[in-house]
Amino acid sequence: MINLKEIKNDLPAGIVVFLVAVPLCLGIAMASGAPLFSGIIAGIVGGIVVTLISGSQLGVSGPAAGLAVIVLQAIQGLGSYEVFLSAVVLAGAIQLALGFLKAGSIGYYFPTSVIKGMLSGIGVIIILKQIPHAFGYDSNYEGDVHFVQPSGGTTFSELFNAFNYITPGAILISGLSLAILIFWDQVLTKKHKVFQVIQGPLVVVVLGIVLNVVFANGFPQFALAASQLVELPVASSLNGFVQQFTLPDFSRVFTYDVLFLAGTIAIVASLETLLCLEATDKLDPYKRISPANKELVAQGVGNMVSGMIGGLPLTQVIVRSSANIQSGGRTKLSALIHGLLILCCVLLVPQVLNMIPLSSLAAILIVVGYKLAKPALFLGMYRSGWNQFLPFVVTVIAIVLTDLLTGIGIGMAVAIVNILRNNYKVSHYLYKDEKSITRDKYRMLLAEQISFLNKGNILQTLRKVPENVDLEIDLSKSAYIDPDVRELIEDFKETAVTKNINLTIKEIDRTTAPTDEKALL
Known part of the structure; x- marks a missing residue:
């Protein structure tokens, strides 16, 4: 008008x-x-x-x-x-x-x-x-x-x-x-x-x-x-x-x-x-x-x-x-x-x-x-x-x-490269749990969106986890994890055994997670 x-x-x-x-x-x-x-x-x-x-x-x-x-x-x-x-x-x-x-x-x-x-x-x-x-x-x-x-x-x-x-x-x-x-x-x-x-x-x-x-x-x-x-x-x-x-x-x-x-x-x-x-x-x-x-x-x-x-x-x-x-x-x-x-x-x-x-x-x-x-x-x-x-x-x-x-x-090409570089950096967060008394315990928290571009960075971090420790990989906050990354985590289970790493994987609780219909609301 x-x-x-x-x-x-x-x-x-x-x-x-x-x-x-x-x-x-x-x-x-x-x-x-x-x-x-x-x-x-x-x-x-x-x-x-x-x-x-x-x-x-x-x-x-x-x-x-x-x-x-x-x-x-x-x-x-x-x-x-x-x-x-x-x-x-x-x-x-x-x-x-x-x-x-x-x-x-x-x-x-x-x-x-x-x-x-x-x-x-x-x-x-x-x-x-x-x-x-x-x-x-x-x-x-x-x-x-x-x-x-x-x-x-x-x-x-x-x-x-x-x-x-x-x-x-x-x-x-x-x-x-x-x-x-x-x-x-x-x-x-x-x-x-x-x-x-x-x-x-x-x-x-x-x-x-x-x-x-x-x-x-x-x-x-x-x-x-x-x-x-x-x-x-x-x-x-x-x-x-x-x-x-x-x-x-x-x-x-x-x-x-x-x-x-x-x-x-x-x-x-x-x-x-x-x-x-x-x-x-x-x-x-x-x-x-x-x-x-x-x-x-x-x-x-x-x-x-x-x-x-x-x-x-x-x-x-x-x-x-x-x-x-x-x-x-x-x-x-x-x-x-x-x-x-x-x-x-x-x-x-x-x-x-x-x-x-x-x-x-x-x-x-x-x-x-x-x-x-x-x-x-x-x-x-x-x-x-x-x-x-x-x-x-x-x-x-x-x-x-x-x-x-x-x-x-x-x-746009430069902006996309920047986005990919930042996405590569912030895919996960690994930290040591200071409250652990017996063995050293590490937690690895993954981001909400994990694509195949994050595969290399996550692999490098997992390789740095020392032997003889407890490690929890927390996937509960991740809405999407690329199949390549899931395969990487599955493969790491064998590596964990050889390095005497007690590995636990925390998945999202599907019973309490909102349905797609509720999520849209």
């Missing part, structure tokens, strides 16, 4: 997300080798259709940079954008089925350290990618998250290249914008409520437009080129606007290429959505929990609608979602407002949007990136211990040096 009571917070947040989303939609469409308007369509569908169905209060959906390479290769491989759209529709249907099959629970199995690493990694990427735009060097598309560029360069080489293409006007606009955003956030918002309603990002966008108009009319050496502004396709009439929509071609929908592409888009888009959903809930100041299965249904419907009218595949996107949260968004109304604004502006006033300098938007996104990757977060994770810090920092570095999904995969 849309809550109009929060419109005083959601309206300014929606405007900020709208300003950030438009160039991202265009940039991702350009990188995907698709018509520019296809990115706008995906932004509109993500903002309106997905928002109305989704249970996420602060998530914002739209075209995702993580799918850009897949889309580019698919369009080239299929040889037809219309055929590609049929794969997007089919991918949406698969996501819809995944939602009804309750596949959304997959997102709950990602450790908090990896999710926080994802947020910080995205924050670092935003800063690194937006610095060239702040300098006026706009060779990379907005929304780019890949380390290696098609030109053969990298994120870091593009930073150095930016120094060779510095535009004074862009530097001036981005510098002033950053100063205003910081002053607005740190000082003005604490002085009066009016500065909480009127968002700093909106002010810097208006300032950027005004400054560039002044430059163009009085200081041409500072004026920005058209490529340094938002470049939204402009239709000359309503008929021209309608013609920018494209219908899918279903003639090859059951061929292997289209089916495989649909499955790939569905899996990648679903995984990215679930990760962003989890991350958005972490950022939510009210700590609301979004229904993951309902989100898959919403994304499925969104992709079916987007594909039917010529749009790119979409996901929930962390850049837009975090911008929404940091701008004071409270409910899904802010995401809906952002979608409606995109629709209204491309239909009515696209020329105004094309006056927005990318350097103004760069300043906004740099602040968003900093808030996602604050040094205090790194320090807090370090103080949490290496079990938390190592997966976190590896995820950050991997995302910066690869891309979002690859980086998360590497972070």
Whole structure:
């Protein structure tokens, strides 16, 4: 349900997300080798259709940079954008089925350290990618998250290249914008409520437009080129606007290429959505929990609608979602407002949007990136211990040096190794019973869950039990013991005889243990 009571917070947040989303939609469409308007369509569908169905209060959906390479290769491989759209529709249907099959629970199995690493990694990427735009060097598309560029360069080489293409006007606009955003956030918002309603990002966008108009009319050496502004396709009439929509071609929908592409888009888009959903809930100041299965249904419907009218595949996107949260968004109304604004502006006033300098938007996104990757977060994770810090920092570095999904995969691998290592350590506890008078007595207590991974560690401990002692192996607290470990204990009975160890095994009392039905209660 849309809550109009929060419109005083959601309206300014929606405007900020709208300003950030438009160039991202265009940039991702350009990188995907698709018509520019296809990115706008995906932004509109993500903002309106997905928002109305989704249970996420602060998530914002739209075209995702993580799918850009897949889309580019698919369009080239299929040889037809219309055929590609049929794969997007089919991918949406698969996501819809995944939602009804309750596949959304997959997102709950990602450790908090990896999710926080994802947020910080995205924050670092935003800063690194937006610095060239702040300098006026706009060779990379907005929304780019890949380390290696098609030109053969990298994120870091593009930073150095930016120094060779510095535009004074862009530097001036981005510098002033950053100063205003910081002053607005740190000082003005604490002085009066009016500065909480009127968002700093909106002010810097208006300032950027005004400054560039002044430059163009009085200081041409500072004026920005058209490529340094938002470049939204402009239709000359309503008929021209309608013609920018494209219908899918279903003639090859059951061929292997289209089916495989649909499955790939569905899996990648679903995984990215679930990760962003989890991350958005972490950022939510009210700590609301979004229904993951309902989100898959919403994304499925969104992709079916987007594909039917010529749009790119979409996901929930962390850049837009975090911008929404940091701008004071409270409910899904802010995401809906952002979608409606995109629709209204491309239909009515696209020329105004094309006056927005990318350097103004760069300043906004740099602040968003900093808030996602604050040094205090790194320090807090370090103080949490290496079990938390190592997966976190590896995820950050991997995302910066690869891309979002690859980086998360590497972070997950480190987290799993950590889990297995800790599980290996805490499988059992051997101690000497000091109350024993005659012979030394040892007790070995096994953990609640014992897997085959614990076999080696338990074997090493049993070998260390000295001769001529009493040993009790307590299994009464173990809900599950792997057959391999049980076999190991049975084999140890023979070893105990040869070492004169008086062995007793304490099993769980099945007469007092709760039944499965009671345990569920």
